[in-house]
Amino acid sequence: MKHEIKRISKILDELITFCFLHGTNNMNITLENHKDYFKIHLESDNIDCDDVRVQKLKEFLAYPRQSEVEEYYWELAGECDNDTELTLVGMMVDRAEVIFDGTSLSITLYRNK
Numbered sequence: 001m002k003h004e005i006k007r008i009s010k011i012l013d014e015l016i017t018f019c020f021l022h023g024t025n026n027m028n029i030t031l032e033n034h035k036d037y038f039k040i041h042l043e044s045d046n047i048d049c050d051d052v053r054v055q056k057l058k059e060f061l062a063y064p065r066q067s068e069v070e071e072y073y074w075e076l077a078g079e080c081d082n083d084t085e086l087t088l089v090g091m092m093v094d095r096a097e098v099i100f101d102g103t104s105l106s107i108t109l110y111r112n113k
Contacts, residue, residue, distance in 0.1 A: 007092060008038055008111070014089045015042050015107060018057070023048035024105075037094070040109040047105045054100040061098065061109070063090030 012029065019027055024044040032039040049057075069091050090096065095110040 004113070008040070011040060011089050011092060011109065011111070014085050015040070015109075018086065019044045019047060019105070022053070036113055038111045038113070040093075040107075040111070042105075042107045044105045046103055049100065049105060051100070054098060054105065057086065057107075058096070058098045060086035061090045061093065061096035061107070063087055065094050065112075066091040 008031065012031070016027065016029075019042070023046070025046040026044065028043045030039075030041040032041075069088075089109075092111065093109045094112045097106075097108040099106040
């Protein structure tokens, strides 16, 4: 369970870093620990993003979960400032929902146990 908690923390670190790098002024994060899955929800207001950037974010987070890759590379999440880290996050979650309205960004990630 210790590794699972650390992996969730790394995922959160990547999301927070993304938002800070894109000039957010306000973030709200909710983490729910359900019996069969974790649900991570982040809302960011006044983020400096565009539709192209958000589309890339969606693509990165939509990578299929790859337990084998995750087992070896999860500890690297949060160590670099580039988009490949978001690809790793995509490989660590089972489902991602991203909603962008021009100034606000909402990200919901689901990670099965």
